[in-house]
Amino acid sequence: MAAAAVSFQAAAASDVIRIGELNSYKTQPAFLEPYKKGMDLAVEQINAAGGVNGKKLELIVRDDNSNPGDAVRTAEELITRDRVDVLTGTFLSHIGLAVSDFAKQRKRFFLASEPLTDKMVWEQGNRYTYRLRNSTYMQVSMLIPAAVQMNRKRWAIVYPNYEYGQSAVATFKRLLKEAQPDVEFVVEQATPLGRIDAGNVVQALADAKPDAMFNVLFATDLAKFVRAANQRRFLKDLPVVSMLTGEPEYLDPLGRETPVGWVVTGYPWYAIDTPEHNRFLKAYQDRFNDYPRLGTLIGYNAILSLAAGIEKAGSTDTEALIAAFKDLTLDTPVGPITYRGLDHQSTMGAHVGTLAIENGKGVMTDVRYVDGATVQPDDELVRKLRPADAQ
DSSP: OHHHHHHHHHHHHHTEEEEEEEEOTTTOHHHHHHHHHHHHHHHHHHHHTTOBTTBEEEEEEEEOTTOHHHHHHHHHHHHHTSOOSEEEEOOSHHHHHHHHHHHHHHTOOEEEOSOOOGGGTTTTOOTTEEEOSOOHHHHHHHHHHHHHHHTOSEEEEEEESSHHHHHHHHHHHHHHHHHOTTOEEEEEEEEOTTOOOHHHHHHHHHHTOOSEEEEOOOHHHHHHHHHHHHHTTTTTTOOEEEEEEESHHHHGGGGGGOOTTOEEEEOOGGGOOOHHHHHHHHHHHHHHSSOOOHHHHHHHHHHHHHHHHHHHHTSOOHHHHHHHHTTOEEOOTTOOEEBOTTTOBBOOOEEEEEEEEETTEEEEEEEEEEOGGGGOOOHHHHHHHSOGGGO
């Protein structure tokens, strides 16, 4: 009787593809709650259409506590205890790097859905890890034309002091200096993630009398910073380029305090009018009675990517998946994307626009979508940066 039960369980398990997902749900709920809904919607749609290679998808979600050590232990549990077939997820860049290294050590396929650091696919890239979301290099490259057009010399910089912020700032300095050699970076404020002392940070920036600013803050740090800056009139007539601020997760809480005129990357779901996005928007609104956030789109596209890769591979075998993801192309709500075989980075782009206030709410205007393929560095540079054994 026991043997029969074990046999039945094994047979049932063989009819399911188990996706192990780990993320910082407790500390980053604004992004990751919509992200989880995006994943759920994609799983439901794929399973309703017959699954992948005749098997249903099952999503197993765990929290990484925003701690690299906990993330690695969680990834190990997903493999050994939950018997997942593939790993995906992570939000914070240093967490993503830790899980990527774990995947390399354990020789397991890992689709990093959200972490932005360039190291994920370059200096610390490995053959087991692919990345969905556009990198810090890509997003900074989208903002550089606006920064150059501002034609300002004295720049201030404010950013969260961990891998994502450090990576974004290093790229911004280099690319802006290349485009405008006389630029000066007169002040920097590196703030502890989630613990910004907004008043003092604003005062330090104001004391340097910059004539433009690059912002990398997000979530509650961004809201506190904008409030303190508005109170001190620091942002009045100050040109700003800013990463992530146009994402509903971070823009919506600003409301009437939205800094008008900032040039930002984001996700203006209300301004995207394409057949593929309209279908996605309707499906999400019908399912959750809510509008999508950027996290929704990332979670949805992560599951679509895994389904496409597994279907192409014909299995969840690690080596088969690595081969299948090389130059894998799939359709998404924001158009087709391709996972570059060269560095395992997807060409998913982002929207760039200017902040305004409409009906008391922050919105992106003058929106344009920048295809990620147009803001990748040249192949020669990537080959220099990426380890030779990472292919």
